[in-house]
Amino acid sequence: MEKIELNKLTIELLAPxxxxxxxxxxxxxxxxxxxxxxxxNLAITKGNNYAIVFDSGHFTSVSKQARELMTSAxxxxxxxxxxxxxxxxxQKILGNFYLKVNKPNVPTKLFSDKGKAIIWIKEELKKx
Numbered sequence: 001m002e003k004i005e006l007n008k009l010t011i012e013l014l015a016p017x018x019x020x021x022x023x024x025x026x027x028x029x030x031x032x033x034x035x036x037x038x039x040x041n042l043a044i045t046k047g048n049n050y051a052i053v054f055d056s057g058h059f060t061s062v063s064k065q066a067r068e069l070m071t072s073a074x075x076x077x078x079x080x081x082x083x084x085x086x087x088x089x090x091q092k093i094l095g096n097f098y099l100k101v102n103k104p105n106v107p108t109k110l111f112s113d114k115g116k117a118i119i120w121i122k123e124e125l126k127k128x
């Protein structure tokens with residue numbers, strides 16, 4: 001299994017078209033982080049379409065600029081679906097806000113269980 005360790009998160013290739021992004025505790029994802037992650041996602045998947053499971057960790061956040069960028073055509077290009085594993089009420093509120101305000105263009109869902117998120121994302125991959 002291929003794995004890339006960055007300052008704020010780890011990217012793991014679970015299958016040729018499935019990535020697990022695990023955020024480190026206490027971090028805030030900024031616009032620059034989103035751009036860096038996109039570059040690594042394309043490299044690890046060899047430029048193919050992929051789906052992502054985001055494991056948000058504890059005490060993490062995403063800046064407004066990063067949330068906006070995450071739903072841009074530039075960043076969503078090649079992404080089939082996204083599943084967010086949330087670990088707190090504040091993350092649930094932020095996640096629901098992201099879904100309603102930023103409106104991702106790919107299927108996106110929140111989960112409290114990583115196993116269920118992976119099952120759902122694999123179903124989305126089958127549909128694609």
